[in-house]
Amino acid sequence: MKYTIREISEITNVAVSTVSKALNGQKGVSEKKRQEILRIAEKVHYQPNANARALAHRKTSTIGLIVPGDADYSLSGVYWSVLIAAIAKEANSQKYNLMLICPDLQRPDQTISEIIQKQAVDGLIIPSELVTKKDVKALMEAGLPFVMQGCSPVAEHCCVDVKNKDGARKLTAALIARGYKRIGCVAGDRKLLYTQERVEGFMEEMKNAGFANDAILYTSYSKEETQENIRTFTEAFPDLDALFISAGGEFPFYIIDVLKEKNYDLHAFGLAVFGDYTPYHYLPYRIITASQPVRKMGIQDTKNLLQLINKETPPSLSLFDTEIQS
């Protein structure tokens, strides 16, 4: 049986408005009545109807998280599941619901504006690679709070990220420290800010060490394309003794495939990967990794968003350190 505030008021012989006040901890109710009301509410497991509350309140107590719909999730290893879980947990612990939103691939640009209009969420967490200038404009105009996971060139706005350049430098430095000199860089989509930052870090570190930093390949994350590109790349730079790979998950495996096919000696060849993934450490050769604190970032995203919702001012930029494992 689902009880409404009306029924509680009948049981306790008080007006609904008084029940509402008592239940919401507002003042203007005698302690005696409040206790009685709370007792009954507890007893019948009263829970306010979320929609009625949202409608009256103009507040849904729900935040939205946009996730990529094409979902080449394998790419990101456990990135997404950890991120989602962290956000869900943090949101729930703050009495917020989490709505997962998968943009319609046919018309991704409409998604955001629909969400805004529906008023189904109080705020939005958006992965930076999924946000467009148009989205930002629409969100700003509507006054819907949002934060980004990852920095984005399209908006100077509250975002959480890992120190991309720094991580790339540390990885490159680790390769150099191991004696590698002719290091190539395999990077993802060059339009993505994090790709640019990581490549930048690689180049700087190489330059500082006095090594050439011209062997750079940008590729999509698709397996076929990557492998084809790697073949040409290794032919163009046959003297490479190590590779800095700017993205984790399964991406490095595609590359390793080709290296094996080309008979590289992976025990001697150096590999450094931005992103960590337990399986790397079970390979028969060493891979240097930079792990991202994904869980922490998800929690920070959520906290920042809730601050925005509460009209507070969260840090506009939260940067987290990577941790090198070699």
Added chain:
Amino acid sequence: MKYTIREISEITNVAVSTVSKALNGQKGVSEKKRQEILRIAEKVHYQPNANARALAHRKTSTIGLIVPGDADYSLSGVYWSVLIAAIAKEANSQKYNLMLICPDLQRPDQTISEIIQKQAVDGLIIPSELVTKKDVKALMEAGLPFVMQGCSPVAEHCCVDVKNKDGARKLTAALIARGYKRIGCVAGDRKLLYTQERVEGFMEEMKNAGFANDAILYTSYSKEETQENIRTFTEAFPDLDALFISAGGEFPFYIIDVLKEKNYDLHAFGLAVFGDYTPYHYLPYRIITASQPVRKMGIQDTKNLLQLINKETPPSLSLFDTEIQS
């Protein structure tokens, strides 16, 4: 600017009730007015307020997915991210929202009843390992539709699962076909139905082949505990030439660690894992795997739930085949 039905009615000079009918494609509106109303609605990007609609409708157009809050997600490899993504996508494509619910670990049993009372979702997808008899009872009483991902001993109810026993038999058969004779079984929590079914499959297949099937270890999925257990297990059964591992993700890696530590020759030793994970195929030795169609299962879960919500009768059991890769 957020437009309400009221404003649309003012612009078009029609009553709100008529606008509502037009917008919802109900009959009782002249085609002329309907067109005009739709035109305006389109123009101003009208989207009905989700909460108001839910309140009037007694229907939220939102389904909930319960996810484990302790999240040893790494265990499941990409299981969770693929499942969540598949469900989100399918739900969204059917105009449903997906709410991710992370039970409060302090009081997990209250979560379900709170959800029921809040009336924030029209139905629930629950992983079978997270459902209790009490939950089922509460859901039934409240009449809230739900489906389970995975079969559960606590309820004969609409569920989607992989053919556990069959998959286990196929894996065991594959090991036997490779010439292994003294095969051990490392299983997860014995309270879980899928563990039982997989172990059963293993035992049957071994028995049919005329081999001993007494080397069985049940363990938690925790790394430390598993490794400690494996040490004792391999000492108790020093003659094993292969292992059937009943769960995938990173679990097998824990076991491999110990085998290496004990100087097993993994090129000769047989390994079969229930569950697939791309990284397995990059190890320097062969692992036989049974992959689960996680995405398909998520889609099926969603479809089944939506059928229940629409008062239709979905299949009470949808079983999917595993696919052996060796």
Added chain:
DNA sequence: CTGAAAGCGCTTACAG
């Protein structure tokens, strides 16, 4: 076909 009215369950001024 069209619209005024009541209602979904809750909150929030506003009187008493």
Added chain:
DNA sequence: CTGAAAGCGCTTACAG
């Protein structure tokens, strides 16, 4: 402190 009333935005009988 207490409660009657209006309102959140939408839907759904019910008259006209």
